[in-house]
Amino acid sequence: MTIEEKIKNIFPADADIPEEARFTPLEQKEYLANGKIKNWTGPRREVLSPVSLVAKKGAERVRLGSYPLMTEKEALEALDAAVKAYDEGRGLWPTLGVEGRIAHMEEFVYRMKEQRASVVSLLMWEIGKSLEDSGKEFDRTVEYIVDTINALKDLDRASSRMTVAQGIIAQIKRAPLGVVLCMGPYNYPLNETFTTLIPAILMGNTVVFKPPKYGVLLHRPLLEAFRDSFPKGVVNTLYGEGRKIIGPIMKTGKVNVLAFIGSSKVADILKQQHPAPHRLRCVLGLDAKNAGIILPDADLDLAVSETLTGALSFNGQRCTALKILFVHRSAQSEFLEKLVTAIEGMKLGMPWEPKVKITPLPEDEKAPYLAEVIADAKQHGAKVINESGGLTNGNFVYPAVVYPVTEKMRLWSEEQFGPVIPVVPFSDIKEPLKYVVDSNFGQQVSVFGRDMDKIAPMLDTLVNQVCRVNVNSQCQRGPDVFPFTGRKDSAEGTLSVSDALRVFSIRTLVAAKESDANKALIRGILRDRKSKFLSTDFIL
Ligand code: G3H
Numbered sequence: 105m106t107i108e109e110k111i112k113n114i115f116p117a118d119a120d121i122p123e124e125a126r127f128t129p130l131e132q133k134e135y136l137a138n139g140k141i142k143n144w145t146g147p148r149r150e151v152l153s154p155v156s157l158v159a160k161k162g163a164e165r166v167r168l169g170s171y172p173l174m175t176e177k178e179a180l181e182a183l184d185a186a187v188k189a190y191d192e193g194r195g196l197w198p199t200l201g202v203e204g205r206i207a208h209m210e211e212f213v214y215r216m217k218e219q220r221a222s223v224v225s226l227l228m229w230e231i232g233k234s235l236e237d238s239g240k241e242f243d244r245t246v247e248y249i250v251d252t253i254n255a256l257k258d259l260d261r262a263s264s265r266m267t268v269a270q271g272i273i274a275q276i277k278r279a280p281l282g283v284v285l286c287m288g289p290y291n292y293p294l295n296e297t298f299t300t301l302i303p304a305i306l307m308g309n310t311v312v313f314k315p316p317k318y319g320v321l322l323h324r325p326l327l328e329a330f331r332d333s334f335p336k337g338v339v340n341t342l343y344g345e346g347r348k349i350i351g352p353i354m355k356t357g358k359v360n361v362l363a364f365i366g367s368s369k370v371a372d373i374l375k376q377q378h379p380a381p382h383r384l385r386c387v388l389g390l391d392a393k394n395a396g397i398i399l400p401d402a403d404l405d406l407a408v409s410e411t412l413t414g415a416l417s418f419n420g421q422r423c424t425a426l427k428i429l430f431v432h433r434s435a436q437s438e439f440l441e442k443l444v445t446a447i448e449g450m451k452l453g454m455p456w457e458p459k460v461k462i463t464p465l466p467e468d469e470k471a472p473y474l475a476e477v478i479a480d481a482k483q484h485g486a487k488v489i490n491e492s493g494g495l496t497n498g499n500f501v502y503p504a505v506v507y508p509v510t511e512k513m514r515l516w517s518e519e520q521f522g523p524v525i526p527v528v529p530f531s532d533i534k535e536p537l538k539y540v541v542d543s544n545f546g547q548q549v550s551v552f553g554r555d556m557d558k559i560a561p562m563l564d565t566l567v568n569q570v571c572r573v574n575v576n577s578q579c580q581r582g583p584d585v586f587p588f589t590g591r592k593d594s595a596e597g598t599l600s601v602s603d604a605l606r607v608f609s610i611r612t613l614v615a616a617k618e619s620d621a622n623k624a625l626i627r628g629i630l631r632d633r634k635s636k637f638l639s640t641d642f643i644l
Pocket of ligand 1: 291292296421422423424579580581582
């Protein structure tokens with residue numbers, strides 16, 4: 105079968121869905137607020153899968169169910185529940201102490217694991233992520249929670265001792281910040297939401313959390329676990345249109361931390377809505393346009409395999425994806441030939457198929473958008489150099505290699521977030537370096553080459569432009585213990601297992617001049633375990 109024929113026949117019939125991949129539509133009418141799972145009777149949004157099924161009338165998107173379209177009223181109620189549970193830092197949760205909070209989180213992770221099959225299936229159907237990668241996203245998230253618990257134990261152990269300096273005795277620890285609004289992206293709707301939600305909760309904050317536009321239903325199986333594992337008001341969920349429910353929350357000024365992974369445009373709007381921005385801490389993962397630079401002496405087989413997964417894993421819908429490639433003119437023909445062959449070897453299909461790499465896209469407007477930027481590049485002199493590149497069927501878009509891309513084209517600067525690989529030929533290394541320096545984004549870069557005398561000075565330039573320089577390796581966030589951040593429009597704050605505990609807390613200390621009376625007072629408090637904060641107890 106030609107690629108064109110494969111794309112034409114990409115969608116199966118209902119009977120072709122294997123038994124283990126089948127699902128029952130989920131009509132979600134529940135939301136979690138103030139410790140109760142409440143029943144929603146208002147309007148709901150229909151959820152369609154990126155997957156279509158062929159029936160008599162032709163291919164039609166699969167209906168997965170629906171979720172509540174909540175209003176300002178419920179949004180403010182959820183916020184109030186979180187505000188009350190925090191109670192200006194006097195609530196049960198912020199004063200519980202680290203060991204107590206860890207016990208609640210351990211209960212949650214135990215309950216979460218029981219829901220693996222439902223969450224993974226919904227993840228696959230809602231965003232079209234392959235079954236294999238959906239499973240990996242779930243497992244990576246569980247591992248992240250366990251690692252975060254361990255990192256918090258370490259942090260607490262390290263701060264369980266007293267410090268004496270210049271005649272002052274002190275105990276320095278980290279305390280919560282207040283109410284956190286958590287919003288994750290659709291490409292990692294579980295993992296990236298939880299990389300902020302979990303540390304925020306563990307540090308003693310209370311949370312309002314809204315799933316992304318795509319990837320909502322997959323959170324439903326976890327509602328009972330959230331309700332039963334944490335005191336009331338610690339976790340509250342919201343569903344609906346961001347504009348209607350998030351704006352009113354921000355305007356109250358009661359959100360202390362905005363944890364948002366999405367576009368810088370939306371982040372700017374949300375920040376500006378807060379009446380006292382200096383009171384708002386922001387933890388943001390934003391836009392990126394990571395470049396891959398292929399030097400003349402690069403191992404081209406390696407460069408192709410890394411740039412292929414770098415650019416096309418989950419159809420290029422990763423903030424860390426390689427979104428533009430600079431290839432030295434002396435290597436371009438061989439590199440492009442190998443890249444095109446490698447793309448032809450990628451399996452296209454439905455997310456449940458084993459080893460599938462290219463699947464339909466969840467965003468309704470993505471296929472027309474990609475067609476637009478490809479047309480724009482063609483108009484300015486580029487070509488799609490792989491067979492059937494950019495060919496579309498419903499929400500399915502076949503990867504396109506667009507060459508040669510120049511600064512006149514939208515693909516030069518726009519984050520395509522999809523299966524399009526713009527390739528720019530260069531003669532002088534100053535050209536890609538200038539691109540990275542001039543770019544509005546500053547997340548990561550990948551450099552492919554073997555000559556240390558060429559690579560070393562590039563590293564020294566690039567580390568001051570982005571926040572991770574990958575050598576002969578694709579860009580990526582993991583391992584999750586590494587710092588993940590960006591400059592310019594790409595991020596605010598640093599996330600990693602241990603950094604996240606820091607961003608969702610503030611250092612605070614109890615200090616006293618070293619007088620005999622103060623020593624006796626502190627000794628007494630420690631001995632009789634009168635305080636949860638001023639305590640030398642060591643978590644074992
Ligand atoms: O979408 C951005 C994610 O943080 C990327 O994570 O590099 O592990 O795919 P990843």
